[in-house]
Amino acid sequence: MNAFDFHARTRVIFGPGSLQQTGTLARQLGFTRTLLVADEGVLRAGFVDAASSSLAAAGIETMAFHDFGQNPDSAMVEAGRTFIAPLNIDSIVGLGGGSSLDCAKGINFLLTNGGTMSDYRGYGKASTPLLPMIGIPTTAGTGSEAQSYAVIADARTHMKMACGDPSAAVKIAILDPTLTTTAPPVVTAMAGYDAIAHAVETWVCTRRNWLSDMFAERAWGLLSNAFERVLEQPDDLEARASMLVGSHFAGMAIEQSMLGAAHACSNPLTARYGLAHGLALSILLPVVVRWNAAVDPSRYGLFIRSRGVAPGEQLAMVLERFAQAGGLGGRLRDKGVTVDALPELAHLAAEQWTGGFNPRRFDAAGALEIYRAAF
DSSP states (O other), rough: OOOOOOOOEEEEEETTTTGGHHHHHHHHHHOSEEEEEEEEEHTTTTTOOOOOOOHHHHTTTTEEEEOOOOSOOHHHHHHHHHHGGOOOEEEEEEESSHHHHHHHHHHHHHHOEEEEEEEEEEEEOOSSSSOOOOESSSSSSGGGGOOEEEEEEEETTTEEEEEOOOSSSSSSEOGGGGGGGSOOHHHHHHHHHHHHHHHHHHSSTOOHHHHHHHHHHHHHHHHHHHHHHHOOOOTHHHOOOOOOOHHHHHHHHHHSSOOHHHHHHHHHHHHHOOHHHHHHHHHHHHHHHHHHTOOOOOHHHHSSOOSSSSHHHHHHHHHHHHHTTTOOOOOOGGGGOOOGHHHHHHHHHTSGGGGGGGSSOOHHHHHHHHHHHHO
């Protein structure tokens, strides 16, 4: 079992209506002039107005930035830095899905340390501490508010870069399940599947430890029990809460360990074909579970109760059921991927950092096997 060094960098506030505490909490952190980073969907839902009002009531001046997309890239982050650089802010609030939270962190890197996002690929490359941040997720998916990484795509290659630093962890995460109730069904499904993938991959990755196991196992319990329920009953606040806290716990599991082959193989599909991350994972994760279990199914046997079949197959079947419930899954050939493209995709997947922590040795040949099985 791997050693771990745990330092809780983030205070977590959970509860319906907790968005209303934003201003009070920001004032406790010493915020006076803050940047509010939120995507257009969050703006339309009225959450930006609610957060801004709370901040204003606490005497905090707020500037907002919304000019970025679903997969924030280095050009969008640079646009955010250019916008805010002259305005002398002392803090940042990220409000929205993973794109908002990651974009907020990316802007923070460039604003405090200069350079470009590629300069921070990896971990611990910021020479100056980042500005204090508050993270408020409106989807139950990435768990970015629980991590010290920003995932930003390279605007030229469209490949994702994981850029981390201890000071990139948000100071306070506000988990308000009522914010997730406005998400469209497809967003709920794709975000939720992403969180499920985090729990599954952190459970078996080579950097797992007792602490990450605790978070991954509890995340799986919450997510697997609530995923289908929240799709069938979108207004079920208890299910929404389970998904949001499960997503956060899965993010904490990533922070203490790492991911694996499913994430490594999904990123090139997003870069080359524009497949949404959650959709790509819903196609790949059952395949990767079977691929890993062919070598060693024992870890999956500790994760899911087997019902007459091998644990890896049992888990893969449950994951396929979840994908179907969310209107996800399918085959790569049905998403515009051609068989001729698979070798290039496999080469790109083998270069992804997360693949190096997969429990079964992962390289371009292994990636090609996975893509072919998903084709």
